[in-house]
Every structure is written in structure tokens, then in C-alpha cells.
Amino acid sequence: xxxxxxxxxxxxxxxxxxxxxxxxxxxxxxxxxxxxxxxxxxxxxxxxxxxxxxxxxxxxxxxxxxxxxxxxxxxxxxxxxxxxxxxxxxxxxxxxxxxxxxxxxxxxxxxxxxxxxxxxxxxxxxxxxx
Amino acid sequence: xxxxxxxxxxxxxxxxxxxxxxxxxxxxxxxxxxxxxxxxxxxxxxxxxxxxxxxxxxxxxxxxxxxxxxxxxxxxxxxxxxxxxxxxxxxxxxxxxxxxxxxxxxxxxxxxxxxxxxxxxxxxxxxxxxxxxxxxxxxxxxxxxxxxxxxxxxxxxxxxxxxxxxxxxxxxxxxxxxxxxxxxxxxxxxxxxxxxxxxxxxxxxxxxxxxxxxxxxxxxxxxxxxxxxxxxxxxxxxxxxxxxxxxxxxxxxxxxxxxxxxxxxxxxxxxxxxxxxxxxxxxxxxxxxxxxxxxxxxxxxxxxxxxxxxxx
Amino acid sequence: xxxxxxxxxxxxxxxxxxxxxxxxxxxxxxxxxxxxxxxxxxxxxxxxxxxxxxxxxxxxxxxxxxxxxxxxxxxxxxxxxxxxxxxxxxxxxxxxxxxxxxxxxxxxxxxxxxxxxxxxxxxxxxxxxxxxxxxxxxxxxxxxxxxxxxxxxxxxxxxxxxxxxxxxxxxxxxxxxxxxxxxxxxxxxxxxxxxxxxxxxxxxxxxxxxxxxxxxxxxxxxxxxxxxxxxxxxxxxxxxxxxxxxxxxxxxxxxxxxxxxxxxxxxxxxxxxxxxxxxxxxxxxxxxxxxxxxxxxxxxxxxxxxxxxxxxxxxxxxxxxxxxxxxxxxxxxxxxxxxxxxxxxxxxxxxxxxxxxxxxxxxxxxxxxxxxxxxxxxxxxxxxxxxxxxxxxxxxxxxxxxxxxxxxxxxxxxxxxxxxxxxxxxxxxxxxxxxxxxxxxxxxxxxxxxxxxxxxxxxxxxxxxxxxxxxxxxxxxxxxxxxxxxxxxxxxxxxxxxxxxxxxxxxxxxxxxxxxxxxxxxxxxxxxxxxxxxxxxxxxxxxxxxxxx
Numbered sequence: 003x004x005x006x007x008x009x010x011x012x013x014x015x016x017x018x019x020x021x022x023x024x025x026x027x028x029x030x031x032x033x034x035x036x037x038x039x040x041x042x043x044x045x046x047x048x049x050x051x052x053x054x055x056x057x058x059x060x061x062x063x064x065x066x067x068x069x070x071x072x073x074x075x076x077x078x079x080x081x082x083x084x085x086x087x088x089x090x091x092x093x094x095x096x097x098x099x100x101x102x103x104x105x106x107x108x109x110x111x112x113x114x115x116x117x118x119x120x121x122x123x124x125x126x127x128x129x130x131x132x
Numbered sequence: 133x134x135x136x137x138x139x140x141x142x143x144x145x146x147x148x149x150x151x152x153x154x155x156x157x158x159x160x161x162x163x164x165x166x167x168x169x170x171x172x173x174x175x176x177x178x179x180x181x182x183x184x185x186x187x188x189x190x191x192x193x194x195x196x197x198x199x200x201x202x203x204x205x206x207x208x209x210x211x212x213x214x215x216x217x218x219x220x221x222x223x224x225x226x227x228x229x230x231x232x233x234x235x236x237x238x239x240x241x242x243x244x245x246x247x248x249x250x251x252x253x254x255x256x257x258x259x260x261x262x263x264x265x266x267x268x269x270x271x272x273x274x275x276x277x278x279x280x281x282x283x284x285x286x287x288x289x290x291x292x293x294x295x296x297x298x299x300x301x302x303x304x305x306x307x308x309x310x311x312x313x314x315x316x317x318x319x320x321x322x323x324x325x326x327x328x329x330x331x332x333x334x335x336x337x338x339x340x341x342x343x344x345x346x347x348x349x350x351x352x353x354x355x356x357x358x359x360x361x362x363x364x365x366x367x368x369x370x371x372x373x374x375x376x377x378x379x380x381x382x383x384x385x386x387x388x389x390x391x392x393x394x395x396x397x398x399x400x401x402x403x404x405x406x407x408x409x410x411x412x413x414x415x416x417x418x419x420x421x422x423x424x425x426x427x428x429x430x431x432x433x434x435x436x437x438x439x440x441x442x443x444x
Numbered sequence: 445x446x447x448x449x450x451x452x453x454x455x456x457x458x459x460x461x462x463x464x465x466x467x468x469x470x471x472x473x474x475x476x477x478x479x480x481x482x483x484x485x486x487x488x489x490x491x492x493x494x495x496x497x498x499x500x501x502x503x504x505x506x507x508x509x510x511x512x513x514x515x516x517x518x519x520x521x522x523x524x525x526x527x528x529x530x531x532x533x534x535x536x537x538x539x540x541x542x543x544x545x546x547x548x549x550x551x552x553x554x555x556x557x558x559x560x561x562x563x564x565x566x567x568x569x570x571x572x573x574x575x576x577x578x579x580x581x582x583x584x585x586x587x588x589x590x591x592x593x594x595x596x597x598x599x600x601x602x603x604x605x606x607x608x609x610x611x612x613x614x615x616x617x618x619x620x621x622x623x624x625x626x627x628x629x630x631x632x633x634x635x636x637x638x639x640x641x642x643x644x645x646x647x648x649x650x651x652x653x654x655x656x657x658x659x660x661x662x663x664x665x666x667x668x669x670x671x672x673x674x675x676x677x678x679x680x681x682x683x684x685x686x687x688x689x690x691x692x693x694x695x696x697x698x699x700x701x702x703x704x705x706x707x708x709x710x711x712x713x714x715x716x717x718x719x720x721x722x723x724x725x726x727x728x729x730x731x732x733x734x735x736x737x738x739x740x741x742x743x744x745x746x747x748x749x750x751x752x753x754x755x756x757x758x759x760x761x762x763x764x765x766x767x768x769x770x771x772x773x774x775x776x777x778x779x780x781x782x783x784x785x786x787x788x789x790x791x792x793x794x795x796x797x798x799x800x801x802x803x804x805x806x807x808x809x810x811x812x813x814x815x816x817x818x819x820x821x822x823x824x825x826x827x828x829x830x831x832x833x834x835x836x837x838x839x840x841x842x843x844x845x846x847x848x849x850x851x852x853x854x855x856x857x858x859x860x861x862x863x864x865x866x867x868x869x870x871x872x873x874x875x876x877x878x879x880x881x882x883x884x885x886x887x888x889x890x891x892x893x894x895x896x897x898x899x900x901x902x903x904x905x906x907x908x909x910x911x912x913x914x915x916x917x918x919x920x921x922x923x924x925x926x927x928x929x930x931x932x933x934x935x936x937x938x939x940x941x942x943x944x945x946x947x948x949x950x951x952x953x954x955x956x957x958x959x960x961x962x963x964x965x966x967x968x969x970x971x972x973x974x975x976x977x978x979x980x981x982x983x984x985x986x987x988x989x990x991x992x993x
Contacts, residue, residue: 004155004156004157004246004254005156006156006219006220006221006244006246027222028222030220031215031218031220031221031222032215032218032220033218033220034218034219034220035220036214036220036221036223036242036244037220037221037222037223038223038224038226038242039222039223039224039226039227040226040227040230041226041227041230043230044230047233047234048230048233048234051233051234052226052233052240054144054145054148055144055148055233055239055240055241056148056223056226056241056242057148057149057151057152084145085145086145
């Protein structure tokens with residue numbers, strides 16, 4: 003069987019810092035995943051549509067601008083509305099610990115804060131996709 | 133959810149899921165292809181090939197917008213190379229088609245080659261058929277873009293567009309290595325750059341030398357994908373080509389050749405899989421290798437035995 | 445110096461002795477540098493030719509003769525968040541605490557030319573900087589701050605012309621004429637394409653706006669630094685120290701060429717170009733990097749562009765300590781990192797400095813944290829002695845050898861980029877981005893394999909307690925700005941504005957016209973940033989990022 007884990011690495015909102023997203027994308031590729039990288043300035047709608055078309059297993063959002071409390075839940079809700087509740091939704095970037103419970107409540111499976119290793123992201127994905 | 137019914141009814145989610153099922157070779161893939169097959173045959177399939185950096189994705193983005201203005205629906209299959217070492221891939225063509233993401237009349241799917249050579253993904257044919265059945269008027273197949281070895285694309289598409297850029301250094305090489313034979317239309321993209329005239333002249337010369345067999349002399353078009361210059365004319369050339377195919381009977385001949393090729397490929401694939409399943413039982417392959425290395429058997433009589441077993 | 449051969453022999457002897465001790469004291473695996481430096485590493489070194497004196501070509505030892513003995517570097521903390529009122533408070537606090545220059549941080553909608561009520565600004569208003577929608581916000585931002593007395597740096601790029609116009613308009617209202625204004629706008633679009641991401645327009649019209657600013661300021665705002673050619677962000681994106689200065693200087697070359705092509709005389713604008721470096725963790729490498737960069741730029745300006753005014757040869761630089769090296773783990777450690785990075789910048793000879801706060805891995809700094817960051821600079825200035833002798837590292841075998849090495853590698857990159865066709869083409873082709881990404885990935889793998897230790901992150905970890913008291917900017921800021929915008933649009937003279945916007949659009953379509961006066965006109969009748977940039981977006985189009993991984 004030719005199954006591959008497909009991951010959408012997305013940059014929601016206006017934040018232009020893509021070092022982390024690109025490093026993660028590359029590490030995921032080296033772990034054998036197919037990685038669709040959206041580039042910058044994605045609206046939640048664009049992210050959800052891309053996730054649908056590419057039928058991804060994982061949506062991984064990177065955000066360093068502080069807009070995560072607004073944008074992450076929007077993406078979660080759009081995916082749910084499109085009947086894609088099986089998708090594993092991850093977030094990373096500059097996200098204070100205090101915001102994590104709220105994001106998880108909203109449907110983000112895990113938040114990877116500064117200092118995370120790419121290896122731990124790979125492990126999490128392998129252990130948690132449906 | 134009957135995925136085929138939903139797909140035929142226009143569900144984009146079902147389309148996406150169907151593509152996954154076929155790409156990952158799930159059990160239901162064969163019945164799925166069986167069910168959609170009668171609904172195929174309407175789409176015009178256009179292959180976009182050419183070396184990396186030629187601007188294929190940007191051109192596809194602009195052409196799609198042009199088709200959309202004309203009221204057509206579009207499917208895009210964007211193929212990128214799978215890493216031979218780890219089996220993963222970065223599928224980065226979408227980044228140049230961001231504005232199309234929200235157009236419900238456009239469906240973009242990125243695929244990794246997953247070990248296939250020749251510029252296409254293993255299941256490209258199937259994916260194109262699914263998009264065809266879904267009702268797409270035009271389907272673009274954007275190849276990997278390693279340039280020279282990408283002749284497989286002609287087995288999948290109606291019209292092959294070859295995209296070149298001036299000043300990449302090895303223009304002549306690209307022209308020599310089989311590209312000339314497969315192109316129905318040639319595009320010089322980034323045509324605002326130095327070297328455009330020269331490349332065009334060289335191309336035209338070589339096409340003249342080559343134009344022996346068929347009645348279609350591939351046109352050479354100039355585009356500047358970033359600004360959209362020349363895209364309308366390119367669409368026109370594609371329309372001309374499809375007319376030519378119909379009027380000359382080439383379309384039917386071409387499709388037959390493709391269907392024959394698909395049938396043989398599918399047969400080949402299924403037979404291999406079936407046969408290998410018998411050999412791939414845990415440990416069995418190692419035993420066979422052992423016996424070869426111990427000079428008790430040769431690969432040839434082993435294969436004969438396997439076949440004899442199967443054919444009984 | 446003793447005979448070269450004899451010294452070589454002694455060095456060999458030393459190395460043999462060192463190798464013998466390796467059995468008992470093995471050296472760490474990941475050491476890139478040789479063990480020790482000697483006069484042999486400086487063969488052919490000529491003090492006058494290679495170093496000279498501070499304040500003289502090639503400026504390796506500093507751009508001013510007395511450097512910090514006369515005046516410390518400007519202590520200029522980058523600040524701004526939420527509303528203009530709150531940011532104004534922070535600016536006045538910092539000035540009270542002894543900072544000597546202002547530095548404005550704008551939020552992302554402002555940096556990308558959108559008003560706070562644009563749908564795309566949802567969730568972003570006031571988060572990474574202050575929200576500025578119009579001149580009205582700008583007036584509040586500088587309330588009770590005398591623009592005739594303070595110098596202000598504004599980190600703004602694509603819409604730099606608009607923010608500069610607003611600053612000039614605020615000053616005018618204060619009774620300060622433009623020819624007295626001191627400050628900087630970042631205005632460096634090339635690094636936005638390559639590393640930072642807050643671009644709006646495509647390269648050609650962006651370069652036009654930049655050269656418009658050079659020209660306008662050379663005539664009307666002569667003390668203004670019209671550009672801060674930045675390497676900080678390139679380094680933050682993952683580049684090496686050499687790549688940081690090489691790619692930035694290549695960008696600088698592109699700007700100078702564009703301005704000359706637009707008809708400006710090099711000495712008319714080059715004295716007002718400035719730079720922006722990163723102060724990273726390796727103290728000595730950073731100091732060498734600073735020194736090398738000054739020698740390279742001096743040579744570029746004198747030899748490549750034929751500038752004759754010494755001011756044109758000087759690389760004047762603002763520095764920021766490396767944000768990417770701050771850790772969320774054991775945040776107190778960041779104070780130490782910043783102190784070392786400050787030492788690096790001071791030994792490097794920076795003209796101004798921003799120091800990060802300990803909590804910035806997770807949020808914008810709260811008042812206590814930013815005070816400590818400022819105190820760090822003050823302690824280095826007043827207590828450490830590092831500012832008491834000009835360029836104290838000069839003559840060190842290691843430092844001079846390293847300065848030379850960095851300079852050479854920098855020239856190699858510049859040549860490579862020249863061969864590709866210059867920085868603009870190199871960025872278009874993705875060359876610079878790929879180099880940066882390679883370095884970034886390499887770094888991450890070193891950290892994950894523990895070849896590079898980050899204290900508290902991959903070694904010396906503890907059970908962490910979440911940091912308390914972080915600064916928060918909530919959604920109410922967005923709502924407040926929307927309200928202010930509605931009020932503004934109702935109150936202002938919309939007819940007058942329409943006329944100015946139409947004039948701007950017409951002027952924008954003619955490449956030969958300088959847009960600053962038109963932007964200034966629109967700003968003064970309270971055209972919003974989004975409205976003004978909207979006109980320019982219509983005429984210039986938007987940049988489409990093509991480069992993937």
C-alpha cells in the first residue's frame with residue numbers, strides 16, 4: 003500500500019516569519035510525509051480549502067504575530083463545517099502557555115512552543131493521526 | 133456516503149477523498165475507478181512540462197483564470213518529486229496559485245511522484261479520470277519539471293505544452309533531448325528577458341526541420357506569466373490544437389493509443405502485484421534468495437515454477 | 445616579530461604538546477575554530493592599510509574618532525503595541541528611564557498598508573506594534589514628545605513614505621520644520637522579499653518609492669536616515685554571520701544602483717544610508733563581523749561607486765540583540781544572553797542599540813522586563829569599561845584574522861550575487877532565500893543532535909513554570925480602532941481627500957514623478973494608511989511571492 007501522511011503547513015494571517023514553518027516542512031519531508039506548504043498570508047478560508055482539496059491528515063499552522071486566538075479557532079471551525087473533523091490540527095510559534103488550554107478547547111490538538119524539536123512533532127503526528 | 137455518487141453530484145470533499153483512495157491504493161480503489169469510468173471522456177487534458185524555474189505554476193495560474201473568465205471549470209494536478217531517500221515530498225506548486233484557492237470552480241491537487249520516473253506520479257492517469265468524471269472542462273497536468281526525461285506526459289494528455297525560458301544556459305540541450313518530439317505547443321515564458329529572440333529562432337528552425345510526419349506544426353508562443361501577457365493567445369493555441377485533433381481524426385487515434393497504454397499498464401501492475409503477493413509471503417523471498425546463492429536453483433527456474441503454479 | 449620559520453616550529457611544538465594532552469582532555473567535537481592564533485595568522489598585515497584609525501577610511505576601527513568616549517551609542521528600545529495612547533505612555537516611560545532615542549514598532553496591518561477595519565486585519569490589530577491608521581493616531585503617538593529634540597527610528601518598509609509623511613506632518617503641527625528632523629525609516633524592501641515578509645508592491649515600483657524618498661529627503665529632510673539596510677532579519681531567518689552582512693551589502697549595492705539610475709548623484713544620498721545588524725551570541729565573531737562589514741562597505745562605496753565624500757564611505761549601524769536566541773525556557777537566562785550580545789555590539793562599534801527583554805520569546809515586553817533590558821545597556825556603558833577605549837579588540841591575532849576571513853567570504857558572496865545579476869534577480873530566483881533556509885535547517889539539526897547546546901532547551905533543563913505577567917493585547921484594540929476610523933471618516937473633509945487621492949493616483953502612474961508631496965497632501969487631510977496604500981496597490985499591483993521551499 004502506498005499510503006503517505008499528508009500535512010498542510012500553513013501561515014495564517016499577516017505574519018511574515020517563515021523560518022520555523024520551512025524548517026518543520028523540511029523535517030516532515032525527511033520523515034517521509036508529503037508536505038504542502040501554503041506560503042504566507044493565508045486566510046482561514048484559504049487554509050481550509052487547501053486542506054480539503056489536498057485531503058490532508060494534518061493541518062500545521064505557524065504563527066508568531068499574536069493573532070492565534072482569533073485565527074486558529076477560525077480554521078478549526080471551517081474544517082468542521084467542511085466535514086473534515088478527522089484532520090489533526092496543530093499550531094506552533096509564539097504562543098504563551100496561558101493561551102494553550104483555550105486553543106485546545108477550540109479543537110487544536112497540540113501547540114508546539116519555542117524550543118520544540120522537529121522530531122517531537124513527527125512523533126506526535128505519527129501517534130495521533132487517524 | 134457513497135463516494136462516487138457524491139462526487140458525481142459535485143461534492144469537492146468526495147472528489148478529494150476519491151483521489152486519496154486511488155493514490156493510496158485502498159481496497160475500494162478499483163471499484164471506484166470502475167464506477168467513474170463511464171463518466172469520463174469529456175475533459176480536455178493539457179500537460180504543462182518544462183525545466184524547473186520556467187514558471188509553469190505561474191502560467192497554469194494565469195491560464196486557469198483565463199479559462200474561468202470564459203466560464204470553464206478547471207482541475208489542476210501539480211506534481212513534485214518524492215525524495216528517493218525518505219519517501220517524503222515538499223509539494224510547493226500551490227504557493228503560486230493562492231488566489232485560485234477560493235474559486236469553487238477550480239480544484240487543485242498536489243501529488244508526489246512516489247517513486248515514479250518520467251515526470252508524473254504513478255496514479256496521475258487515475259486522478260485525471262476522476263477529475264474528468266467530476267465534470268472538469270479543462271484539466272492541467274503540471275509535471276515535475278526535471279526537463280529532459282519527461283516524455284510520459286504525452287501518454288496522459290491531449291495537448292502537451294512545453295514551457296521554456298530564455299537564458300537558462302542550456303536552451304539547446306532542452307531542445308535536443310526529446311522535448312521537441314513531445315511538444316504540441318511551445319511557450320517561451322519570461323519573454324521580457326534577453327535571449328528571447330534567439331531562443332525563438334532556434335526553436336522555429338528545429339521545428340521546421342522536424343515537421344515531417346504530422347499536419348500539426350507546433351506554434352511557438354511568447355508569454356510573461358507574471359503579468360499575464362500572452363496568456364490569452366496561448367489559450368487560443370490550445371483551442372486550435374484541440375480543433376485540429378478532432379478534425380483530423382488524431383484525437384481518436386491518440387486516445388486509442390492512450391487507452392491501450394493504460395490497459396497494458398494496469399494489466400502489468402495488477403499481474404505483478406498478484407504474482408508478487410505469492411512470493412512476498414514472510415520469509416519466502418529470503419528462502420528463494422538462499423537457494424539461488426547456494427546454487428540449488430537459478431532465478432530462471434524459480435520464475436518458471438511460480439508462473440507454472442499460477443497458470444495451473 | 446621573530447623569524448617566521450622559527451615561529452612555525454614553535455607553533456608545531458605547541459600543537460604536538462596539545463595533541464598529547466588530548467587523551468586526558470579531549471577537545472569538544474563541534475569546535476569550528478583553530479585552537480590558537482599567532483602572528484603567523486596575520487602575515488602581510490599592514491596597520492595603516494588594513495585598519496587605519498577610528499573615523500578614517502576604511503573605518504574598521506569605528507566611524508567616529510572618539511566613538512563612545514564622546515557619546516555612548518544611542519539607547520533606542522524598539523517599542524509599540526495596542527493603541528497610540530498606550531505606546532505613547534511606553535515611549536515617555538523609556539525616555540524617563542534614560543533611553544536616548546525613540547524606536548517605533550507598528551502592527552502588521554500598518555506595516556502592510558491595511559487599516560484596522562480591513563477584514564484581513566482581523567486578530568492582528570495592535571499585536572506586534574502600535575496600530576496607526578491615520579495622522580490622528582500619529583499625533584497621539586508623539587503627544588508631549590518634542591520631535592525637534594528626539595530622534596525617531598520607524599520600523600516601516602513598504603508604506604515607509606506614508607509614515608514618514610505623517611511624521612513630518614506631526615512635527616509641522618508642533619512647529620518643527622522638516623529640515624530639523626532626525627531619525628530613520630527602515631525602508632528596506634529587498635529584505636522583506638527575502639526574509640521578513642511585509643511587502644506590498646512588486647520590486648520595480650517599490651524601488652521607485654525608495655528612490656523618491658532618497659531624493660525628497662536629500663532636499664527637505666537632510667538629517668534623516670532614509671534607509672536602514674537590514675541584516676538583522678536575514679540572520680533571524682537563519683543565516684550565518686557572513687551571509688547576514690553579505691546579503692545586506694548586496695541589497696545596499698542594489699539600492700545605490702537604483703538611485704544612481706534614477707539620476708541621483710551618489711554623494712547626495714549615500715551619507716544618509718544606514719544599516720541594521722544583529723548582535724548574536726558568539727561575542728568575538730560578532731565583533732569581527734561588524735568590523736569586516738565597515739571595511740567592505742567603505743571599499744564598495746569608494747571603489748565601486750566612486751563616492752568622494754567620506755560620509756558616503758561610512759557604514760553607520762543600528763543593532764538589535766538576537767531575538768531568535770531568546771528561550772521560553774528559564775527566561776531569566778535571557779538577561780545574561782542579552783548582556784553578552786550587548787558586549788558584542790559595543791565591541792563591534794554600533795551607533796545605536798536595542799536590547800531585547802527576557803520575556804520576549806513569548807510576548808512583547810512588560811514594563812519591568814524592558815527596564816532591565818535598558819539597564820543592561822547602561823551597565824555595559826557605565827560599569828564595564830568596554831566603552832572606554834576605542835576598538836579595544838584591534839590587534840588581537842584572532843580578531844584581525846577573523847575580520848579578514850569574514851571580509852573575504854563576504855566578497856565571495858557579493859561576487860556570486862553579481863554574477864547572478866544583482867540582489868533583485870538573486871531574490872527573484874530564490875538564491876538568497878535558499879541559502880538562508882539551508883543555514884536554518886543546518887542549525888536546527890545541530891541543536892536536535894545536541895552538537896549545539898542551547899542552555900535550558902536541549903541541556904540543563906528544568907520543570908518549567910509558565911511565566912506570569914506577560915503583556916497582553918486583546919481584541920478590544922481592534923474594536924477601538926474601528927470606532928476611531930468611523931469617527932475620523934465622518935469628521936474629515938472627504939471632498940478634499942478625494943481630490944488628493946485622485947492626484948496621487950495620477951502621479952503614481954508617471955514613473956518620473958516624486959510621490960512624497962502627493963502622499964504628504966493626502967496624509968494632511970487625514971487620508972488613512974489603507975486608503976493611500978489602496979491607491980498605490982491599484983496602480984502598482986501587489987507582489988506575488990513565487991518562491992517555495
